[in-house]
Amino acid sequence: MKISVIGANGQLGTDVCRAFRDNGDDVIGLNHEHIEISDHNDTRSTLGDIDPDFVVNTAAMHNVEECEKDPEKSFAVNGIGARNLALASQEIGFTLMHISTDYVFDGVKQSPYLESDCPRPLNVYGNTKIAGEFFVETIAEQYFILRVSAIYGESLCRAKGGLNFVTLMLKLASERDEIRVVNDEFVSPTYTRDIAKQIVHMAGSSHYGLYHGTSQGSCSWYDFAAKIFELTGSTVKLTVADPGEFPAKVPRPTYSVLENKGLQEAKLDIMPPWEKGLKSYLKTLREK
Ligand SMILES: NC(=O)c1ccc[n+]([C@@H]2O[C@H](COP(=O)([O-])OP(=O)(O)OC[C@H]3O[C@@H](n4cnc5c(N)ncnc54)[C@H](OP(=O)(O)O)[C@@H]3O)[C@@H](O)[C@H]2O)c1
Numbered sequence: 201m202k203i204s205v206i207g208a209n210g211q212l213g214t215d216v217c218r219a220f221r222d223n224g225d226d227v228i229g230l231n232h233e234h235i236e237i238s239d240h241n242d243t244r245s246t247l248g249d250i251d252p253d254f255v256v257n258t259a260a261m262h263n264v265e266e267c268e269k270d271p272e273k274s275f276a277v278n279g280i281g282a283r284n285l286a287l288a289s290q291e292i293g294f295t296l297m298h299i300s301t302d303y304v305f306d307g308v309k310q311s312p313y314l315e316s317d318c319p320r321p322l323n324v325y326g327n328t329k330i331a332g333e334f335f336v337e338t339i340a341e342q343y344f345i346l347r348v349s350a351i352y353g354e355s356l357c358r359a360k361g362g363l364n365f366v367t368l369m370l371k372l373a374s375e376r377d378e379i380r381v382v383n384d385e386f387v388s389p390t391y392t393r394d395i396a397k398q399i400v401h402m403a404g405s406s407h408y409g410l411y412h413g414t415s416q417g418s419c420s421w422y423d424f425a426a427k428i429f430e431l432t433g434s435t436v437k438l439t440v441a442d443p444g445e446f447p448a449k450v451p452r453p454t455y456s457v458l459e460n461k462g463l464q465e466a467k468l469d470i471m472p473p474w475e476k477g478l479k480s481y482l483k484t485l486r487e488k
Contacts, residue, residue, distance in 0.1 A: 201225050201226070201251060201252040201254050201256070201403065202225070202226045202228070202250070202251070202252045202253050203220045203225045203226065203227050203228070203253070203254045203287075203403070204227075204228045204229075204230055204241070204247060204250050204252040204254075204255045204256070204294075205217045205220070205228075205230065205254065205255075205256045205258065206230045206235060206237060206256065206257045206258060206259045206285075207230075207231075207232075207257070207258035207259035208226065208229025208230055208231050208258075209231045209355070209358070209432050210258050210259070210355065210357070210359075211351065211352075211353045211355045211356060211357040211358065211364075211392055212258045212351060212353065212392045212395060212396070213229070213256075213259075213308065213355075214353070214354070214392075215353055215354075215355070215392040215393045215395070216256050216258060216395075216396045216399055217229045217377065217398055218393075218396065219336065219393070219396035219400045220400055220403075222454075223400050225400075228252065228298055230249050230265065232259070232277065233323075234246065235247075235259075237257070237259050237277065237281035237282075237284055237285060238259060238276040238277050238280050238281045238284070239284070240280075240287065243284040243285060243288050243451075244284070244287070244288050244292075244390075245308075245319075246272035246290060247285075247288045247292055247294070247478050248288075248291075248292055251292060251294075252294050253294055254294055254295045254297065254403050255283070255288075255289065255294050255295070255296050255297065256297045256299070256399060257285050257296065257297065257298045257299060257349070257416075258299050259276060259281065259282075259328070259360065260278050260299070260359070261273060261274045261278055261283075261328075261378075262278075262301070262325060262329075262359045262360075263276040263323075263359045263360055264303075264323055264324075264325045264450050265451065266359075266394045267323065267324040267325040268323060268324045268325070268330065268449075268450045271324045271328070274325060274328045275327075275328045275331065276323050276367060276399070278325070278328035278329050278331065278332045279328045279332050279335065280329035280335075280337045281332065281333030281403065281470050282298055282331075282333070283332070283335035283336075283339065284338035285298065285336070285340075286335050286336045286338075286340040286343065287339055289339075289340045289341075289343065290339060290340060290341065290343065292356070293378075295342040295343065295403070295408075296336065296340050296342070296343045296344070296345070296465040297343070297344045297346060297347070297399055297402070297403065298332065298333070298336045298343065298345050299345075299346055299347075299348060300329050300330075300332065300333050300345050300346065300347045300348075301325075301326065301329050301347055301349065301386075301450065302347060302348070302349035302350070302414070302453065302456040302457075302458050303321060303322070303323070303325055303329060303453060303456070304319040304320075304321050304329055304330045304333070304347065304436050305317065305319060305320065305321070305372035305453055305456070306320040306321070306322050306452025307322075307328075307452075307454045307455040307456055308320075308454055308455070309455065310455050311457075312418070312457045312458060312459035313412070313457065313458050313459065314459055314461045315347075315409075315411065315412055315461060315462045316461075322451040322452060322453060323450050323451055323452065324450075324454075327435070327452075328390060333345050333410070334429055337410070341386050341408075341410055341482065342406070342408055343409075344375070344402055344408060344409065344410075344411060344421070345409070345410045345411065346398075346399065346402070346412075346413045347350060347363060347410075347411070347412050347413065347414075347458060348390055348395055348413055349387055349388050349390060349393065349414045349457075349458055350365070350388060350389045350390060350414075350456065351390050351391075351392050352364035352365060352366050352367075352389065352390075352391060352392065352481065353391065353392030353393065354392075354481075354484060354485070354488070355392075355480070361454075362387075365373050365389070365424065365425075366428055366478070366481065366485075367427070367485075369381075369425050369428045370428065370432065370434075372436075373427040373429060373432075373434045373436040373461055376436065377436065377437060378436070378437040378438075378439060378442070379436055379437070379438050379439070380439050380445065380447060381421050381422045381425045381438065381440070381441055381442040382420065382421050382422060382440075382441045382443075382445070383420045383421070383422035383440040383441070384420065384443060384454060385420060385421055385454045385455070385456075386419065386420050386454070386455050386456065386457055387418060387419070387421065387424070387456045387457065388414040388415050388416070388417065388418045388419075388456075388457050388458060388474055389415060389419070389424050389474045389477070389478065390413075390414045390415040390471070390474065390477060391415070391477035391478065391481045392451050393480065394471055394477050394480070395413060395471075395474055397470060398413050398463075398468075398469075398470055398471055399413075401468060401470050402463075402468055405466070405468060406465040409462065409467060411460070411461065411462040411463050411468075412459060412460050412461065412462065412463070413427035413458075413460060413463060413467075413471060414456035414457075414458045414460065415471050415472060415474035415476075415477045416471055416472065416473045416474065417461070417473050417474050417475070418457040418474070419474065422436065422438070422440055422441075424474075424478075425438055426438055426484070427475060427478060428478065428482075431478065431479060431482055432482060
C-alpha cells in the first residue's frame, strides 16, 4: 500500500513510518514543512499529488498550555485540520487514520473509559481534539480514529520538547537522591512503537470507526516511576508527592485510563501490557 504519514518526524510519526516500511509498504512521510493541515488547499493538493491509499494523521497542536493561550490556532489545527483531511479522504479516495487523545474525557469515571463513554473535555486541547473527531466521523467514510494516551518513544515529542516521562525520571535519578512523583493520577503509559504496530495491524482491516489504543493495564505516575527504577536497577529514593505539590496551570483529567474494547471486539487488539512496553523501550534505549 502507498501510505502517507503526517507528522512524520514527530514522536509517534517516526515509529509509524518505520513500522509501515518494516511491513513492506511504500511510505511517504510528511513533515510540517511539506503540509499544513489547517489549510484545505494545501492539504488537498499535497495529498492529491501523492494519491495515497492510507493516510495516518499524527499532527496536532497538543501542548496543553499553548492550546489554552491560543484556542483559535488549536481549533484550526486539531479541528479544521482533521476536517481538511476527512474532506481530502473523500475527494482523493484514501482511508484516514486520525490520532486522538484520552483528554477528550474529564477523568471523573474512575474506571477505564470505553469508546461508548460520553466525552467531556476539560480544556481547549481536549475540546479541539473532540471537534476533530466529530469532523472525521461525519465527513469520512473509510476512517479510523485511534485515541492514545501518555505516549513515550525514542523520538522527542516535538510539541512538548525535552524529555519524555521515562527519560526525565532516568535523568533525575542520575542527579538527585530523592524524586517525588504524584500517586493520585492514573494513566496507561504507552510505547509509540507498540501503537505503530497496532496501526499497521488495523490498516489491513476494514473495521472502520472509533477505537481506544493504549497499553493494557494502568498505573499511577508514581507506580510508573517505581517500575522504571526497578527495571533499570536505580536505587534513587522515590516518594509520593503531596496533593497539589505540582499544580497544573490548565485543568487535566486525573484519571485517564482507556480500555481497548473496540479493538478487542474486532479481534484487532495487539497492544501489550504497559510493563512489557516499558521493558521494550528500555531495551531499545540501552541498545542505542
Ligand atoms: N504526546 C502525548 O503524550 C500524547 C498523548 C495523547 C495523544 N497524543 C496525540 O498523539 C499524536 C502524536 O503526538 P506526538 O507526541 O507524536 O506529537 P509531536 O512529536 O509533537 O509531533 C507532531 C507532528 O505534527 C507536526 N505538525 C504540527 N502541527 C502541524 C500542522 N498544522 N500541519 C502539519 N503538521 C503539523 C509537527 O511538526 P512541527 O513540530 O515541525 O510543527 C510534528 O511533526 C497527536 O495527535 C496528539 O494529539 C499525544
